[in-house]
Amino acid sequence: MDLIFQGIKKAFYLLVTFDPEVMGITLLSLRVSGTATLISLLLGISTGTLIALTQFPGKRFVVSLVNTGMGLPPVVVGLLVTIFLWRNGPLGFLGILYTPMAMILAQAVIATPIIMGITVAAIQQLPNKLRLQILALGATRVQMVWILIKEARLPLLAGVMAGFGGVVSEVGASIMVGGNIKGYTRVLTTATVMETSRGNFDVAIALGVILLMLAYTVNLILTTIQQKEKNR
Amino acid sequence: MNPTLPILEANHLRVEREGTLLLDIPSLKIEKGETLALIGPNGAGKTTLLQTFSLLITPFQGALFFNGKRVGTELSVLEYRRKLAMVFQEPLLFQTDVFNNVASGLKIRGIKKNEIHERVMEQLERFGISHLRNRSARTLSGGEAQRTNLARAFAIQPEFLFLDEPFASLDPPTRDSLLVDLESVLSHTKTTTLFATHERLEAVRLSDRVAVMNRGRIEQMGPPEEVMNDPATEFVASFLGIETMLKGKVVRKEGGTFVASISGKEIEAIGEVDCGEAVVLCIRPEDVTLSSSPLKEKTSARNVFTGRILRIVPLGPYQKVHLDCGFPLVAYITHPSQKTLSLTEGIEVKASFKATAVRVIKKG
Numbered sequence: 152m153d154l155i156f157q158g159i160k161k162a163f164y165l166l167v168t169f170d171p172e173v174m175g176i177t178l179l180s181l182r183v184s185g186t187a188t189l190i191s192l193l194l195g196i197s198t199g200t201l202i203a204l205t206q207f208p209g210k211r212f213v214v215s216l217v218n219t220g221m222g223l224p225p226v227v228v229g230l231l232v233t234i235f236l237w238r239n240g241p242l243g244f245l246g247i248l249y250t251p252m253a254m255i256l257a258q259a260v261i262a263t264p265i266i267m268g269i270t271v272a273a274i275q276q277l278p279n280k281l282r283l284q285i286l287a288l289g290a291t292r293v294q295m296v297w298i299l300i301k302e303a304r305l306p307l308l309a310g311v312m313a314g315f316g317g318v319v320s321e322v323g324a325s326i327m328v329g330g331n332i333k334g335y336t337r338v339l340t341t342a343t344v345m346e347t348s349r350g351n352f353d354v355a356i357a358l359g360v361i362l363l364m365l366a367y368t369v370n371l372i373l374t375t376i377q378q379k380e381k382n383r
Numbered sequence: 384m385n386p387t388l389p390i391l392e393a394n395h396l397r398v399e400r401e402g403t404l405l406l407d408i409p410s411l412k413i414e415k416g417e418t419l420a421l422i423g424p425n426g427a428g429k430t431t432l433l434q435t436f437s438l439l440i441t442p443f444q445g446a447l448f449f450n451g452k453r454v455g456t457e458l459s460v461l462e463y464r465r466k467l468a469m470v471f472q473e474p475l476l477f478q479t480d481v482f483n484n485v486a487s488g489l490k491i492r493g494i495k496k497n498e499i500h501e502r503v504m505e506q507l508e509r510f511g512i513s514h515l516r517n518r519s520a521r522t523l524s525g526g527e528a529q530r531t532n533l534a535r536a537f538a539i540q541p542e543f544l545f546l547d548e549p550f551a552s553l554d555p556p557t558r559d560s561l562l563v564d565l566e567s568v569l570s571h572t573k574t575t576t577l578f579a580t581h582e583r584l585e586a587v588r589l590s591d592r593v594a595v596m597n598r599g600r601i602e603q604m605g606p607p608e609e610v611m612n613d614p615a616t617e618f619v620a621s622f623l624g625i626e627t628m629l630k631g632k633v634v635r636k637e638g639g640t641f642v643a644s645i646s647g648k649e650i651e652a653i654g655e656v657d658c659g660e661a662v663v664l665c666i667r668p669e670d671v672t673l674s675s676s677p678l679k680e681k682t683s684a685r686n687v688f689t690g691r692i693l694r695i696v697p698l699g700p701y702q703k704v705h706l707d708c709g710f711p712l713v714a715y716i717t718h719p720s721q722k723t724l725s726l727t728e729g730i731e732v733k734a735s736f737k738a739t740a741v742r743v744i745k746k747g
Contacts, residue, residue, distance in 0.1 A: 278473065278475065280471055280473060280475055281475050283434065283439045283469070283471075284469065284471060284475040286439060286464065287437050287439060287464065287467065287468065287469035287545075288468075288469075288487060288488040288491055288535075288539070289461070289464050289465035289488060289491050289492055289539065290491045291461060294491055298477070298487075301477075301478075302477060302478055304478075305478075380478075
């Protein structure tokens, strides 16, 4: 109990003193996971909408695949991305292994199926006739898709939260492709793992608390938007 | 523009799905400003027809013409769709407030903001929902939502309007008040309308022509009175029920009752009408009493006519008697009564019905 209390005290201290190392780690976490979530949003919502709105042979197979992807183990993603980015791997020429770029890539691979899966479900739950009504209102195909996405905005916001929550708390892939390099690729999760293994529980707890607060703040903002929309 | 050209024309329209024929319309012409009601049971093809005409169902065989221009070649699908408005049974409103719902078709067309405001307010006023303009569409009652839906359709000032059972899921009082409003809007805007319904009285009230559909085909099409009184096929007769519908003009009013002239004969009925107004009178066969002439007992029925029996058709426990009283009239009679009255085809009888038994449909 004392250990936890000490940790929380330390976390508070690190926060109010704006400890430069902790700040750097926190900001990197936010930057990497935020960028990965944005990329996943673009890919996930566009592809998810396309899957939901088109009929093609093997659609059920593809949707199952996406849904499986929602639970993709980060270590497996880390392994695959590492293999791809390895010096003599297919994407080795990029030379981005052990950089924040690689972490963004890995996290985007994790978050994209989550957002895609939720998008497919969100678009499919809209009434079928809504598409017809939008077209009958004179919409072009692009306008129709845009209106449908706007209609599904509440579940899509949930998708954003799930995607961001999934990657900001993920450690396996980040440590494999980022390498936990101090001041360069060290993020909250990888730092927590390291401090724990060193026995620095107070710092580890501090980092954990910051991670929780970060996740909470982002979700609070998104939830506020969602609830406001819902009560409109 | 050639005035004789129908606003909409379909040629050899066919829709098939997985080997099943959903729609087969060899030819259909819709004149500018008319209201055509599509009636028929569920699965008759009413919705398929409307969705094919609005190009929401593809592919289909055949051709559609708007003012003589072939849709898809001389007129793009998008241009064509922007001339029409569609109202479904479900309101299908967007998750925003009433104002923005009504504005949605105008926004899609990229119309300027102040013009949108003007046109939306006009429609909100017209459908009596101005006070709801900032309300979320989610919080509306069924009637309010369908009013918003209609306002959204009329806001784009469509060249023609498709209504797919727009009132089917509303309770009767709401339905009636909406029907009255729609009727007045239609008579004001003269918007060409295709209206699918399974309520035959709704169809008679709103339409200039009725098309009875069955299994993807139009079995009969014509003015409502003609279709009702002279069903072309057995299906039409059985679907419509057998009811006498007579078109006439109000000639006199006496207190709460009025007298309408129907092909030279005078029928008394009850209702709030004006002299000279066109009306359709509906008389249910079970409300018509037959007796052999001359009339023996006194009756409260004010409408007594002499008619010749044209046909007697057995109909379960009843006999259906078609009469010619100067106007067509249908009556039911039981087998024993037929025997006592010794009714046979060709003879003359007295037919009577009460003024209260006449249903009045105003045709403004």
